[in-house]
Amino acid sequence: MTTPEWLKPGIYGALLGGAFVGIVGFSWGGWVTGSNAEKMASEMAEDRVIAALVPFCLDMSRTDEERIAKLATIREASSFRQRDAVMETGWTTMPGAEGPNRDLAQACIEGLDLDAS
Known part of the structure; x- marks a missing residue:
C-alpha cells in the first residue's frame, strides 16, 4: 500500500510526538512501570x-x-x-x-x- 505524500508528515509527527511524550513522561512526568510501582509500594509497606x-x-x-x-x-x-x-x-x-x-x-x-x- 502506498501512502499519499500529504499524509507522511502527519505520520512522522505522530511517531515523534509519541516518542517525545513517552520520554518526557517517564523522565520528568513521574510515570513509572507497573513493576517499579509494585517495588516502591512493597518498600513503603x-x-x-x-x-x-x-x-x-x-x-x-x-x-x-x-x-x-x-x-x-x-x-x-x-x-x-x-x-x-x-x-x-x-x-x-x-x-x-x-x-x-x-x-x-x-x-x-x-x-x-x-x-x-
Whole structure:
C-alpha cells in the first residue's frame, strides 16, 4: 500500500510526538512501570510495618529482666555491630517469626537510649 505524500508528515509527527511524550513522561512526568510501582509500594509497606513494630521492640527491652546487661553489651559493641547485638537480645524477634528482623533491630537502636548511663 502506498501512502499519499500529504499524509507522511502527519505520520512522522505522530511517531515523534509519541516518542517525545513517552520520554518526557517517564523522565520528568513521574510515570513509572507497573513493576517499579509494585517495588516502591512493597518498600513503603515494609518501612511502615517496621515503624509500627518499633514500640514492640522498645517495650520488650523495658520489660526484660536482663535489660541493664543487654544494654551494656549493645553499648560496648562497635557501631556497625550494634544491630547484631540487638538481634541477639531477642527483642526484635516477633511472635511466630523464625528469627530476628534486621531492619527492626536497626530502627530499635534509634529508639533505645544508648547514651544514658
